Amino acid sequence: MKSFSGSCLCKQIKFRCETPSLWCAHCHCSLCRRAHGAAFVTWVGVDEGNFTLLSEDTLRWYKSSPDSERGFCATCGSTLFFRSARWPEQMHIVRANINTEIDLEPSAHVYWDTHVDWVDFVDPPTLQIK
Numbered sequence: 115m116k117s118f119s120g121s122c123l124c125k126q127i128k129f130r131c132e133t134p135s136l137w138c139a140h141c142h143c144s145l146c147r148r149a150h151g152a153a154f155v156t157w158v159g160v161d162e163g164n165f166t167l168l169s170e171d172t173l174r175w176y177k178s179s180p181d182s183e184r185g186f187c188a189t190c191g192s193t194l195f196f197r198s199a200r201w202p203e204q205m206h207i208v209r210a211n212i213n214t215e216i217d218l219e220p221s222a223h224v225y226w227d228t229h230v231d232w233v234d235f236v237d238p239p240t241l242q243i244k
């Protein structure tokens with residue numbers, strides 16, 4: 115596939131991204147868990163130059179840590195994007211808000227050492243990154 119697209123729940127934010135994607139991983143950090151209200155969050159990392167916002171009136175950004183920002187929809191509350199000085203020129207996109215298949219499957223568990231103990235993970239992750 116040459117590109118994929120996605121949106122927030124209310125569809126006021128729409129985006130499109132050219133492939134190849136850089137990586138896809140599950141993040142178990144406490145910030146992601148809290149921001150998304152989820153046990154973990156699956157992210158896709160893409161080159162910022164491949165990423166296009168098609169509709170963004172309701173997109174808001176806030177600082178979630180000193181060098182990082184998270185993007186969400188002001189209407190429906192969907193949490194969609196992450197960008198950080200730690201990974202310059204990358205956009206991180208929430209996998210669940212992409213409408214289609216993408217060119218990568220999740221291949222790592224990030225911050226596995228802080229994962230919740232109230233989910234049974236059937237596949238003990240082999241590749242763990244801190």
Ligand SMILES: [Zn+2]
Nearest residue numbers: 122124187190
């Ligand atoms: Zn929305």
Ligand SMILES: [Zn+2]
Nearest residue numbers: 141142143146
């Ligand atoms: Zn995280």
